[in-house]
Amino acid sequence: MKFYDLELSGNCYKVRLFAALSGIPLDIIPVDFLAGEHKQSAMLALNPWGEIPILEDGEVVLRDSQAILVYLARRCAKESWLPLEPAAMAEVMQWISTAANEVQHGPNAARLVDKFGYQLDKATTLHTSERILGLLEQHLCEHQWLALERPTLADCAVMPYVALAPEGGVSLEPYVAVRAWIERIKQLPGFVAMPGV
C-alpha cells in the first residue's frame, strides 16, 4: 500500500501511528508539501481536494485521514480497534468525528497559523482548542482511553494534534489527564513518534 505522506502533518501521522501499532506495512512516499506538490496534476489525479494524506491500495484510492484509518482497521487490523457491534463502533465514531471537527479546527488550526503561516482567525482556534481540551480532560479524568476502556482508532485519530497543540501556542500544562493519556499511548507496543510529539 502506497501512503503519500508529509512527516510534519499530524493527519499523516495518525495513519503512520495506527499502522505501526497494528503492524501494517506502508510504502511511504514523501510529498514535497512546501513546493506545493500536493496541488500539482499527478497528485490532484489521486485526490482532487489537493490534500495529503492519500492511501493507494491497488484500485482503492482514499483521501482523509479518518477514512484511511477506518480502511486500514477493517482491512488489516484486529477488530478491537474498530468493532462492528453497533454501540461500540458508534462510541469510537464519536471521537473520529471529534478528530475531524473540534481537533482539526482547534489545535490543528492553531498550529497551522503559528507553524505554517496560514491566515486563520487565531483567537477562534484558541477558543476551540480550550473547549476541546477541557472536554477531553473531563473525559480522561474518568477513563484511561477515549473509547471502550482500551486503545482504539479513537486514540489514534485524536491524539496527534492534541500532542502537537504546544506548536500552536496551546499549553497542555493545565491538562493533567490529557498528558497522562498521551504518555499511555507512547507506551503502547510499536509506538512511533513524529517531530513535536
Added chain:
Amino acid sequence: MKFYDLELSGNCYKVRLFAALSGIPLDIIPVDFLAGEHKQSAMLALNPWGEIPILEDGEVVLRDSQAILVYLARRCAKESWLPLEPAAMAEVMQWISTAANEVQHGPNAARLVDKFGYQLDKATTLHTSERILGLLEQHLCEHQWLALERPTLADCAVMPYVALAPEGGVSLEPYVAVRAWIERIKQLPGFVAMPGV
C-alpha cells in the same frame, strides 16, 4: 429509542432524515434550545458537551450526529447504507468526515452567524463554504450520489447543511449538480424535509 431533537438543527435533521429513509422509528423529544435546555444539568448528564442531538437507546447514550448515524445504520438498517467491506466503508467514511469538518465549518457555521447570531468569522465560513461546494459540484458532475453510486449514509450526513447554505448567505445557484443531487435525495422513498430544506 429517544432522540433529543431541535427541529431547526441540521445535525438533528441528518438523523431524522436517515431514520425516515430507512424506516427506523424514533421517539422525538424536542429540546428547548433557545432557553438553553441543552446546557442544563439533566441534558449535561446525557451529554457533557452541551450539544444536541443525543440518542438514548437503553444503556447506550450517544452524542454527535455522525456517530448516531453510524449506530442506527449498524443497528437497524440495511447494510447498503454503511457497508462493512473495507473500501466501501472507507468511501462512505470520507464523506462522514467531510460532514464533520468542511460542511460543519462552512455552510453550517455561516448559517449559525446569520440565523442564530453566533460570533464567528463570517469571511472564513464563506471561504470554506465556497471551497467545499466547488469540490462537491466537481464530484457530483460525475456521480449521482456521494459514494458507491447509490444512496448511503454519506448523502444523509452531507446534504442537510448544504441544502441550508442559503440561510447562511451562501447561494447554491452556481452549483447545478449539487442542486440536482439534493433533488434526487428529495425523491427517495420516505424522505422528510425540515424548515429551509
